[in-house]
Amino acid sequence: MNDQQRLLKATRNMFFFTGGEFIGTIGAHIYMFGISFFVLTLTGSASSFALTILCSMVPRIILSPIAGHVVDRLPRKHVVIVSHAMMTVTMLLVFLYTLSFGLNLPVIYITAVILAIFSTFAGIGLTAAIPNFVDDARIQRAVSLTQSSTSLAGILGPVLGGVMYGFFSIEAFLLIHAIAYATALLCEINIDFTLYKKEEPATENHKDEPLIDSLKAGASYVKGHRVLLPIMLVALWINFFFMAAIVGLPYIIIELLEGTSKQLGLIEAMIGLGTLVLSVYISTRKEFQKPIRMMRYGMISIGLLFAFLALPLLIPMGSPGFVFYYMALNFLFGASMIIINTPIMVLMQKTTPEHFRGRVFGLLEMVASGISPIGLVLFGFLYDFVSPSVIILISAGLLIMVTIIGLRPSKVDDEIVTAEVVEEENVSVAKA
16 A cells, blocks of 8 residues: 555545544433433432433543553454444443333433443543554644534534423433444444554563553553653643632522523533634644643643633623623633643654553543542532632632643753654654
């Protein structure tokens, strides 16, 4: 296969990858919308709904490192296809069970756990495999297109779910979810996961490494890396402090500014719109030449935007005023997150060796997911006792401080990143 044929096949891979991600994600959003309303209608309990979310979060936190080990040990296409096939079968079984016996809370909780388990393996497998089916020059485009399709699905899913809920039964949501997973599965079957795969010599093959040793090796690799460790540590604190906004914004709008649920929904939708617009824009641009600088600016921008969340609490704006203000702010939040996420993902794809990539992304997933529940609980408690404006301003200041210290040029800069990429490319050439 010549270079031109490989590029054409990479374009085909990118089409199926992006299409599968979009269809699977929009199906998941429609399902979550329907199941959320079903649980709240059935029980009238917020704790029951929270337990559903918890069942989706905990398996991902626990299993992410193990999924990374499996992804590095087994063929990634097999891991992804088997995982999505099991998710499809799960939803079909739940659909058939519901037709016969009706849907109940235990089934919903068990389904959430099973889907979370397999989606962890599928997600890490796909993410780690991007450099295997897309050429280096288009890794950034693949990451950006995936984020744009996910953002679009996040916007359309709740809208379609809201329309459907008034006309269809819960069984329709289950069936649509199963069909969406099946369609994503068909897309992934058509992806060539070995198009740009870099083979390793037998002496460096780690496929027989025991689980514990494999996880230790992955953690040691990240710990000793000049780029990945600082990025992961900063991402950990960013996710933690960002929970103050996730918890605080609904509280501020509904309780303090006396907004409506429709206004809150409109405001929150702007995050998805911001990520969509900027990810589409980035997909058409050349790769970032200074990714660390871009991440640094993006994180500082998040901190400043975070501080501006408190402005309507300090300066009265009135009902139309604060709605438009928060809509604009959330749009910028979404755009800033893409400025951060895209360089991080591209950097990790390019600087991580083939045999470590699954474990590195598994650790990142665990770090990102694991800190979120702690932040949710802590800030949820603080908002009951401390002024929201104080929490927001302190969190914004700490967020900016963590970024400036953790990504200071003397610790990690674009010259270091360039050296890491060149080193990885040289190793790959030597192995070839």
